[in-house]
Amino acid sequence: MAPSASDDFIKGLWRDNPVFVQVLGMCPVLAVSNSALNALTMGLATSFVLCLSSLLVASLRAFIPAEVRIACYVLIIASFVTVVDYLIQAISLELHAALGAFISLIVVNCLILARAEAFASRNTPLRALLDALGMGLGFTFALLCLGAVREILGMGSLFGIALFGEAFQPWVVMILPGGGFFTLAAWLLLITGLKRRRARPQGA
Amino acid sequence: MRATDSNSAFAMYRALVGTGCVCALLVVFTYLLTAPLIAQKRSAALHEAVFAVLPGTTATLALHANDQGELGLLEHGAATPLYLGLDAGGRITGLAISAQGMGYQDLIRLLYDYAPDRGRVIGLKVLDSRETPGLGDRIHHDRAFLAAFEDLQIPLSADDGRVQQPITIRSGPHRQPWQFDAITGATISSQAVARILSQSSALWAPLIWRNQETLQGIASRAEGARHGP
Numbered sequence: 084m085a086p087s088a089s090d091d092f093i094k095g096l097w098r099d100n101p102v103f104v105q106v107l108g109m110c111p112v113l114a115v116s117n118s119a120l121n122a123l124t125m126g127l128a129t130s131f132v133l134c135l136s137s138l139l140v141a142s143l144r145a146f147i148p149a150e151v152r153i154a155c156y157v158l159i160i161a162s163f164v165t166v167v168d169y170l171i172q173a174i175s176l177e178l179h180a181a182l183g184a185f186i187s188l189i190v191v192n193c194l195i196l197a198r199a200e201a202f203a204s205r206n207t208p209l210r211a212l213l214d215a216l217g218m219g220l221g222f223t224f225a226l227l228c229l230g231a232v233r234e235i236l237g238m239g240s241l242f243g244i245a246l247f248g249e250a251f252q253p254w255v256v257m258i259l260p261g262g263g264f265f266t267l268a269a270w271l272l273l274i275t276g277l278k279r280r281r282a283r284p285q286g287a
Numbered sequence: 288m289r290a291t292d293s294n295s296a297f298a299m300y301r302a303l304v305g306t307g308c309v310c311a312l313l314v315v316f317t318y319l320l321t322a323p324l325i326a327q328k329r330s331a332a333l334h335e336a337v338f339a340v341l342p343g344t345t346a347t348l349a350l351h352a353n354d355q356g357e358l359g360l361l362e363h364g365a366a367t368p369l370y371l372g373l374d375a376g377g378r379i380t381g382l383a384i385s386a387q388g389m390g391y392q393d394l395i396r397l398l399y400d401y402a403p404d405r406g407r408v409i410g411l412k413v414l415d416s417r418e419t420p421g422l423g424d425r426i427h428h429d430r431a432f433l434a435a436f437e438d439l440q441i442p443l444s445a446d447d448g449r450v451q452q453p454i455t456i457r458s459g460p461h462r463q464p465w466q467f468d469a470i471t472g473a474t475i476s477s478q479a480v481a482r483i484l485s486q487s488s489a490l491w492a493p494l495i496w497r498n499q500e501t502l503q504g505i506a507s508r509a510e511g512a513r514h515g516p
Contacts, residue, residue: 139309147302148295155306162310166317173321176328184392184417184424 091210095217102225102267103274107194111185112226113263119242121181122230123223128171128186130219132163133195134212137203139163141211144204156199157190164189194222229266233257333398333414337383340400340410341372344380348373348509358498360505369491371502372400377510379502381409382495386487390479393417395426397483399436403495403502406443408454408484411436416476423476432477435467441488448496453485 086094101107111129116122136159140147147155168186172179179186189195198218203211234240237257239247256262337347349361350369361367372380382403387396393416400410411433418424426432442451442465456477457466469477495502 143302143306146305148298150295151299151302155302158303158306158310162313165314169317169321169325173324173328176325176332180415180427184419187417 088210088213091213092217095214095219095221096224097221099218100221100225101194101218102222103271105194107197108192108222110188111192112229113260113267115182115185116226116229116233116263116266117237117258118234119227119230120178122226124171124178125182125185126219126223126226128167128182129189129192129195130216130223131167132160132189133198133219133222134215135163136160136195137198137211137215138208140199140203141206141208147204152204153196153200156196156204160195160199161190194218225270228270229263232266232269233262237262333385336398336412336414337370337372340383340398340412341370341380342410343374344372345375346373346509347371347383348505350382350505352494356494356497358494358501358505371505373506373509377506379403379506382491382502384487384491385414386483388479388483388486390416391418391423391475395476395479395483397480399484399487401441401488401492401495403499406441406492408436408439408441408488411480411484413480418473418476423473425470425473426476426480429470429473432468432470439467440464441492443492443496448493450489450492454481454488455485456481
């Protein structure tokens with residue numbers, strides 16, 4: 084049975100989540116998830132690039148020969164990354180500075196090229212858009228999961244709003260690179276545990 | 288066979304050129320749309336940074352240099368790399384100078400505070416860079432690195448005010464007053480900062496040295512205008 088449009092959208096959110104299941108795009112996941120706002124912005128920026136590049140790749144799929152497809156995909160992705168780079172600068176220079184070179188590095192996020200090659204180039208623009216939207220939201224959700232935990236434990240705040248009193252001693256390691264690995268490991272452990280529990284036969 | 292090859296080559300050219308044109312239009316359109324907004328935000332950020340690198344400053348004046356090397360007040364709103372800082376008593380707190388140069392992979396924009404009476408750089412802030420995350424981008428926030436710019440000498444010739452020793456990274460066991468230590472793992476970015484500072488100070492420090500009286504005059508007039516007739 085052919086997958087429905089809703090399957091295309093939903094699979095990226097949980098079943099094939101790009102971070103927790105496919106373990107793709109780890110560089111920004113670990114580096115930029117030191118606060119919830121950075122994680123959300125990077126997630127939305129990646130989703131924006133993913134959706135628009137998938138839409139364009141799917142729209143031009145009959146026009147692009149197989150021999151030059153990767154060059155064309157990279158060109159399309161790089162253009163949308165440049166667009167998102169300008170847009171973030173126009174919205175907030177502080178946010179742009181906080182995300183640093185990671186915005187430019189969206190170009191080499193294997194998630195985007197993987198979806199262009201594996202899905203968008205073989206499906207209609209609508210299905211490619213739904214797939215990209217699901218994957219993008221799944222990526223944003225995963226980044227937000229990491230960013231929220233790291234900011235709460237590392238700074239005692241969420242989206243800059245202090246959650247604990249003066250007595251709270253922040254776990255500085257959580258906002259350092261090591262904290263990214265610890266948090267990702269904890270989330271992977273939790274999600275794998277939940278999946279195994281659901282897969283276990285009832286009454287066993 | 289030859290016709291198929293030719294068709295295939297044409298299809299590849301068509302795809303690459305066509306995709307390139309679509310992408311170029313997209314980037315140009317976005318640039319035109321966002322450029323004024325980005326310029327406005329950069330100008331506001333630069334203004335904030337000027338106050339940040341000039342401690343004790345309550346007012347700033349934008350300056351420019353004419354072709355004869357004379358400094359003067361700049362008309363309102365125009366872009367300039369030179370700002371004169373004044374404290375509450377109308378005394379000069381320093382000159383904030385913006386400079387830029389190529390870093391590891393893109394431009395580094397920075398602002399430094401030059402105290403003309405002492406001939407020293409007394410503060411530095413990196414405004415913008417795209418240096419490698421975790422390595423080169425430490426020029427933004429590495430405390431030991433930034434602390435070196437709180438007292439960095441620019442030795443000038445007593446005759447014509449030319450820079451005698453350019454700012455460099457320390458190479459020997461002893462640090463000279465015009466040298467600073469590079470960040471381990473960010474040598475290229477540190478060298479870029481040294482080069483930017485060295486080139487900028489070679490241009491501005493002699494000019495400021497020759498215009499010290501002019502600067503005092505500008506500060507006095509600004510103080511007079513502040514208190515009114």
